[in-house]
Amino acid sequence: xxxxxxxxxxxxxxxxxxxxxxxxxxxxxxxxxxxxxxxxxxxxxxxxxxxxxxxxxxxxxxxxxxxxxxxxxxxxxxxxxxxxxxxxxxxxxxxxxxxxxxxxxxxxxxxxxxxxxxxxxxxxxxxxxxxxxxxxxxxxxxxxxxxxxx
Amino acid sequence: xxxxxxxxxxxxxxxxxxxxxxxxxxxxxxxxxxxxxxxxxxxxxxxxxxxxxxxxxxxxxxxxxxxxxxxxxxxxxxxxxxxxxxxxxxxxxxxxxxxxxxxxxxxxxxxxxxxxxxxxxxxxxxxxxxxxxxxxxxxxxxxxxxxxxxxxxxxxxxxxxxxxxxxxxxxxxxxxxxxxxxxxxxxxxxxxxxxxxxxxxx
Numbered sequence: 321x322x323x324x325x326x327x328x329x330x331x332x333x334x335x336x337x338x339x340x341x342x343x344x345x346x347x348x349x350x351x352x353x354x355x356x357x358x359x360x361x362x363x364x365x366x367x368x369x370x371x372x373x374x375x376x377x378x379x380x381x382x383x384x385x386x387x388x389x390x391x392x393x394x395x396x397x398x399x400x401x402x403x404x405x406x407x408x409x410x411x412x413x414x415x416x417x418x419x420x421x422x423x424x425x426x427x428x429x430x431x432x433x434x435x436x437x438x439x440x441x442x443x444x445x446x447x448x449x450x451x452x453x454x455x456x457x458x459x460x461x462x463x464x465x466x467x468x469x470x
Numbered sequence: 471x472x473x474x475x476x477x478x479x480x481x482x483x484x485x486x487x488x489x490x491x492x493x494x495x496x497x498x499x500x501x502x503x504x505x506x507x508x509x510x511x512x513x514x515x516x517x518x519x520x521x522x523x524x525x526x527x528x529x530x531x532x533x534x535x536x537x538x539x540x541x542x543x544x545x546x547x548x549x550x551x552x553x554x555x556x557x558x559x560x561x562x563x564x565x566x567x568x569x570x571x572x573x574x575x576x577x578x579x580x581x582x583x584x585x586x587x588x589x590x591x592x593x594x595x596x597x598x599x600x601x602x603x604x605x606x607x608x609x610x611x612x613x614x615x616x617x618x619x620x621x622x623x624x625x626x627x628x629x630x631x632x633x634x635x636x637x638x639x640x641x642x643x644x645x646x647x648x649x650x651x652x653x654x655x656x657x658x659x660x661x662x663x664x665x666x667x668x669x670x671x672x
Contacts, residue, residue, distance in 0.1 A: 347642075350600040350672055352561035372599040388559040392672045394602065396564050402556035416650040417617065433556045435563065436509065442650065453496045453531040454515040454538055461509020464553045466497040 348412040349375040349393035353400075357384030380408045383430065397423065397437035405430020414439055426450040429468030436461050497552065499528035499544050504563060513538045565592050567669040568652070569627055570662065574619070576626040590634050592671045600672040601636065603628050605645040608664035609657045613648060620667070621645035627667045 351373040358369035361380040367373075369381070369389055383389055383405045390400035395414040401407065411424040421443045427450065436458050440447045449456040451467045500522045502508050510523040518537035520529050526549075527541040550557075567589050569582040593601060605620030624643045632638050651664045 352672070353559050355555075355559060371597070374600075388555045390559040390561040392561055392564055392600070396670070398561055398563055400556045400560040402553065402559075405556075417645060417647040419649065431553050431556045433553060433560050435503070435560075438650070451496065451498075451531075453534045453536075454498070454513050456498060457512040457514070459510040461511055462501050462503050463509075463511050464497075464499045464501060464549065464556065466495075466552050468495070 346376050347374045347394075348377050348409070348414075349391055349397075351375065351389065351391045353388075353390040355386070355388045357387040358382070358389040358401075359384075375409070377409055377412045380406065382406045393423075393437060395421075395423070395437035395439045396435075397439070398433075398435040399425075400433045402431035405432060407432065416442060422446040424448045424450065427465060427467050428452065431464070431466045433464050434462065496531045497528055497544075498522075498531070498538075499526065499549060501525060501549070562596075564670050564672040565596070567592075567671075569667045569669065571623055571665065571667070576619075576623050578626075578630070586630055586634060589631065589669055589671065590636065593636055593640075596671055598671050599637075599640045601631070601640050601642070602668075602670035602672070603631075603641060603643045604650075604668045604670065605643075605647075606650060606652070606664060606666050606668060607648045608651070608659060608661040609648045609655055610660040611658075617645055617647035620647060620665075623667050627669065631669075 351369055351371055354369050354371055359382045360367045360369055361382060362376060375391055375393070381389065381401065383401050383403055385403055388400065388402050392398050393412065406428040408426045408428070410426055411422045413420050413422050415421065421439045423439045423446065434449060436447065440458050444459050447458060451465060456463070456465070498511070498513050500508060500511055502525045508523065508525040510521065512519055512521050513529050513531065515531065515534050515538065517535055520538040520541060522529060522541050526544055528544040529538045529541045531538045567585055569585060570579045571577060572579055603624045605624035607616030607620040624645055628641050628643050631641065652666065653661050653663050655661050655664070
């Protein structure tokens, strides 16, 4: 019984640390705005997105047919996604003191607005936005991408 | 009647003209930053690349084996037709505040102390649950000492914000040392504007 209690407790602790993002190094940003159905896919699980939810590296973010979402990453990158869109954050590290910076995001389909942040200023060669047909490199900027069907 | 048909044909021609099937499939358009300036993007794949440095210029890419098209102008109406939902939900850019300290202390300058209420107001207005506090140093003196001093200054600012009602769990305190200067200098340069704590309200 005691062991089970411990297991439940540690499971809760792990869950708590994920939602509250106490493991700061893994937390890379925050959801600021959500309309209707938007999901995060994290470690194979679907999580309904909500305002102030923390974002982790390697999250996939997916909007439904009438969903949209906006979020801000630690380096000031601002990304928003229209309906039926999906992106994956493959890499994000923003640690100028350790000279460790990279941001690679991959869009599968949909529409997005992308404001680049400080990584694009400090280390432009470390930032890449990939789409199925081309890769976008940037020098401090704002752009829009549509990718996929229709 | 005749007029309507004419319009219809025009639309068809227009659709044909922009190579509908290809152009509308994958589009990348450069738009201005909020401050009015425009950056630069390079769109590339295995077939080649194209650079865009003018606002409202767009390229289309039929597939990964085709070179991105020569950029052409895209007007606001065309942009809205495709991107209105993504643009409508776009969060406003995070707000940055800079705080300065009395020399070699963790005591805020009077002018910086008076900015604290403004930071608290911004946190409330943005409903922010993500506030970064980042210590920065100039390049004068020992790199390690600077890193530690700027970290202590960031912690001091964290305490001041908690005293003013900001939830501790919303704060993320870190130090960039001398690696992320506001004003670029050579090494070993005393630059007061680089000895700062930055508060980012997301």
